[in-house]
Amino acid sequence: xxxxxxxxxxxxxxxxxxxxxxxxxxxxxxxxxxxxxxxxxxxxxxxxxxxxxxxxxxxxxxxxxxxxxxxxxxxxxxxxxxxxxxxxxxxxxxxxxxxxxxxxxxxxxxxxxxxxxxxxxxxxxxxxxxxxxxxxxxxxxxxxxxxxxxxxxxxxxx
Amino acid sequence: xxxxxxxxxxxxxxxxxxxxxxxxxxxxxxxxxxxxxxxxxxxxxxxxxxxxxxxxxxxxxxxxxxxxxxxxxxxxxxxxxxxxxxxxxxxxxxxxxxxxxxxxxxxxxxxxxxxxxxx
Numbered sequence: 441x442x443x444x445x446x447x448x449x450x451x452x453x454x455x456x457x458x459x460x461x462x463x464x465x466x467x468x469x470x471x472x473x474x475x476x477x478x479x480x481x482x483x484x485x486x487x488x489x490x491x492x493x494x495x496x497x498x499x500x501x502x503x504x505x506x507x508x509x510x511x512x513x514x515x516x517x518x519x520x521x522x523x524x525x526x527x528x529x530x531x532x533x534x535x536x537x538x539x540x541x542x543x544x545x546x547x548x549x550x551x552x553x554x555x556x557x558x559x560x561x562x563x564x565x566x567x568x569x570x571x572x573x574x575x576x577x578x579x580x581x582x583x584x585x586x587x588x589x590x591x592x593x594x595x596x597x598x
Numbered sequence: 599x600x601x602x603x604x605x606x607x608x609x610x611x612x613x614x615x616x617x618x619x620x621x622x623x624x625x626x627x628x629x630x631x632x633x634x635x636x637x638x639x640x641x642x643x644x645x646x647x648x649x650x651x652x653x654x655x656x657x658x659x660x661x662x663x664x665x666x667x668x669x670x671x672x673x674x675x676x677x678x679x680x681x682x683x684x685x686x687x688x689x690x691x692x693x694x695x696x697x698x699x700x701x702x703x704x705x706x707x708x709x710x711x712x713x714x715x716x717x
Contacts, residue, residue: 462658462703463613518610518616529609536607539654540702543681547701557606557654 446574487565490542508584557563604637634658
């Protein structure tokens with residue numbers, strides 16, 4: 441497995457923008473966020489990951505700011521503005537977000553492959569030490585940050 | 599018309615219901631299942647006219663649910679609503695007896711087109 445087996449960042453952005461448009465509409469688009477390479481995500485309160493295995497191997501991770509995760513959930517569930525979503529609703533929404541991005545990444549890559557059920561955490565994401573970052577997006581929605589990253593198995597002996 | 603929506607995500611079931619409404623199909627009776635096994639049981643107890651099912655679910659996934667339905671003799675119309683829209687998945691869905699596969703992210707137009715094929 442080599443780095444050329446990763447999705448292009450332009451493709452990951454296109455997939456993410458399509459998912460976002462479908463989930464929240466086009467009133468507030470995602471905007472790019474300038475973050476130096478190698479910087480850990482500085483705002484993660486929710487994270488979710490799904491893995492792809494088979495013809496292509498990789499993991500897609502979403503990390504979200506707390507306020508962003510709750511606003512996203514409110515919009516996805518069409519809740520009244522004064523009704524706060526429960527933690528289980530936020531976990532559900534964050535899991536569905538990574539499921540949609542991951543499923544579309546899977547469709548971009550060689551198959552056949554299997555997409556795992558999403559795993560959601562209230563907190564920062566953990567990354568396996570035998571994987572390498574292949575592609576990363578730092579974005580802003582309504583002034584709050586999110587990050588989407590793709591990790592692939594690391595080459596060679598460790 | 600009664601529609602059974604099977605998805606382990608409550609958020610996604612809500613989005614599917616909202617999208618059905620936006621597509622002009624808001625007048626149908628809706629029943630919900632949280633996984634394929636529950637959907638399989640509810641096809642028997644609720645007799646829906648159409649099943650809209652996620653693919654990836656705990657307990658029993660959507661394709662196993664469809665296979666079990668067809669093996670039991672059920673001819674209920676069945677469509678997938680899934681984040682996996684590759685040709686391979688579409689072929690597997692069609693081979694198993696699905697009428698359509700709507701890939702997430704989806705539009706109301708995609709729902710309208712799909713539902714018109716089975717209504």
